[in-house]
Amino acid sequence: MTFFSILFALILEQVRALSLQNPVSTLLRHHATLVKHSFDAEGAIKRSALAWLAVVLPWALGVGLVYYVLYRIHFVFAFAWNIVVVYFTLGFRQFSHYFTDIKFALNNHDILRAREILNQWTGIDTSAMPVSEIVRHTLSHAVIASHRHVFGVFFWFLVPFGPAGAVLYRVAEYLARLWSESSTVHQRHAPLARFAQQAFFILDWIPARLTALGFAIVGNFEDALYAWRKEVRRPIDTNDEILLAAGSGALGARLKGPHAEPSSIDLLASDEPPMSVGMDCTPAMLQSAIGLGWRAMVLWMVLLVMLTIAVWLG
Secondary structure (H helix, E strand, C coil): CHHHHHHHHHHHHHHCCCCCCCHHHHHHHHHHHHHHHHHCCCCCHHHHHHHHHHHHHHHHHHHHHHHHHHHHHCHHHHHHHHHHHHHHHCCHHHHHHHHHHHHHHHHCCCHHHHHHHHHHHHCCCCCCCCHHHHHHHHHHHHHHHHHHHHHHHHHHHHCCCCHHHHHHHHHHHHHHHHHHHHHCCCHHHHHHHHHHHHHHHHHHHHHHHHHHHHHHHHCCHHHHHHHHHHHHCCCCCCHHHHHHHHHHHHHCECCCCCCCCCCCCCCCCCCCCCCCCCECCCCHHHHHHHHHHHHHHHHHHHHHHHHHHHHHHC
16 A cells, blocks of 8 residues: 555656645644744753644644544545645655756756756855856755655655654654744744754654665665765764765766855754765756656665565565
8 A cells, every 4th residue: 555655646746746835835834833933942952842842743643643543444545645645745846847947947058047946946146156066056956855855755654654754754854944944034943943953864864874875776886885985984964965975976976065055954064074976067967867866766666566565475
């Protein structure tokens, strides 16, 4: 049932992409904002933990309870619920159109348009950005986004928590991003942002490394592992570092550099200079990244099929 839930959700998203302004996302944003203002206080790690739990638990437990009730009625209802949950927690099409539009603009030598789209997507300053930097930032954000919106969700959906796990992961990622953006405006929100980031770091630790391994398997395996080992030799404070290192090696593209913009939820970045491998980024690498992403997707689905068959035979 897990495999077909993911498969049908992916097909559904390709047919009709979920809008960023959908009712569920709007409700989650209002919920997170209300809790942020209700629990906000100077310092108080305990209050930050309570605020985080006050958002995450109702969503995850609510989804899990609905699944349990529907499964007791009939497994078909639970199966349909799984598809709905995976559809709302995935977000492949929510960022892929930015990537495609940038690729199309660069192929038509429209650098100004490519800068504009990258700015809309990431919020970074793209004025006077050369083509190589446009491609590098596009690839970097695509690698991280594909993990958080697809592969990370897959992992938490596959664990015994099922749909509740997928919701737990996506809500945790959303809180780390939303509360971090708020902390840049109001310093008093910093404790909430730090706790949300630390919580998401823990939840994302294993999925990020599995995604990085997947990139290595379907890409340039030797270079990906080499770049990964270079990262492991120095203190790593974010899972994004591992993803970018593996992505660099798998694509043969230098995704990290001295002018890299920090991630929108990266408050824990190391002060050490970044390491990277590969060549300077060119527009042709965007097509290679598309192939890498789809191969990684196929790898996950094949492994899921094998797991499903093993469960049936067992």
